[in-house]
Amino acid sequence: MIHIFANYGGTLLYGLGQTLLCSVLALIFSLILGTLFALLEESPSKFARGVARVYIEIFRNIPLLVITMFFYVVFPLYVVKMNGFTAGTIGLTLYTSAFIAETVRAGIQSVDPGQMEGARANGLSFWQAMRYIILPQAFRYVIPPLGNQFVNLVKNSSTLAFVGGFDLMYQGNVIASSSLETIAAYSAVGVLYLVITMPISYYMRYLEKRLA
């Protein structure tokens, strides 16, 4: 395995960079989208709740790979050309945002309803109360599950390999087929994934314990 790092270090590092870039981009966008849909689901409007419900159910119940392939195969034909990296990142964002919406919603619901009532009684509007009173408290509870979502995101970014996204998994395949040392090549890739995911998931477990 060490000679894989020695011979293909550059390729692996490039893949690691693409994986991290894609994961961070998808995390940022899916946090925005996910929070938005969580708020819609908690809003007083029945229509907004319906829209949020449909969005969340669709993206939670269709495999990530099908979503990514849709953007990779269908979009270039009818809408706009995009490379594998873009298609993969969009797919990851939409898929993860549905899970983040559920997580954030659970966080909002874990805040004592008295907080909202108190804020409303003090003259804040629903959205003001959400923004200044509920969300800041909800996010504290939501951090460990969000961290776990990020771990999932990094792992799921390996679907980029299906669409030629030049991520870590893709480079691993390239190295495995050119060096013919499958086990060593995939082990090297595995080690690099673990370098990202293990510390995050241990830290999140620690935070979870401290919050409990």
Place this chain on the structure above:
Amino acid sequence: MLQNFIDAYSPDNLRYLFGGLGITILVSVVSIIGSFIIGSILGIIRYVKIKYFSAIVGFIIDIIRNLPLILILFFTYFGLPNLGVKPEIIPAAILAMTIFESTMLAEIVRSGIQAVDPGQMEGARANGLTYWQGLWHIVLPQAMVKMIPAIVSQFISLVKDTSLATIILLPEMLYRSQIIYGQNTNYIIPMFVAIALMYFVVCYCLSVLARYLEKRQA
């Protein structure tokens, strides 16, 4: 456009696709059963803290949990032949899914057991039950009830994750849809609609079940 849908959903194509659904379900069900059994055992091992053994098992679980499933699929399908074992596609897919999902379940089981009030075990011990009797008759049944929603959502992930096995050419729905639209690009959209619907129906039924169990428990 409508004509494309009618042509794409010819009886032959539909039969072919539903055959893929059958393979998805076969792989899912076998992996669900396997990973439930192995995951529960691993979770209990991790909870009971047998000296050294539990720590080592826990560390291996953490390693596998933090790897992408695709990598584990590659290990079983392309890596094992290097060690002299050459699995067929379906067993290789089932093996990879079972290994990966058992570690996910082990984590759910462990935290489920830990969520049971420690007073339950103390009460069981005070009433003369051994540690294992207390675990089996008192703690586990209560933990199971708490864990069921999380376990069902993990199984939903499992069903969706079977689509990743297209990378080792498992002839399930997604793979078969690609073969069909590979012959005629007009079929691309109808095929995506069809497989998205099929996955959605299977997974949505499971998530309704999860929500029902969650409500009943509360």
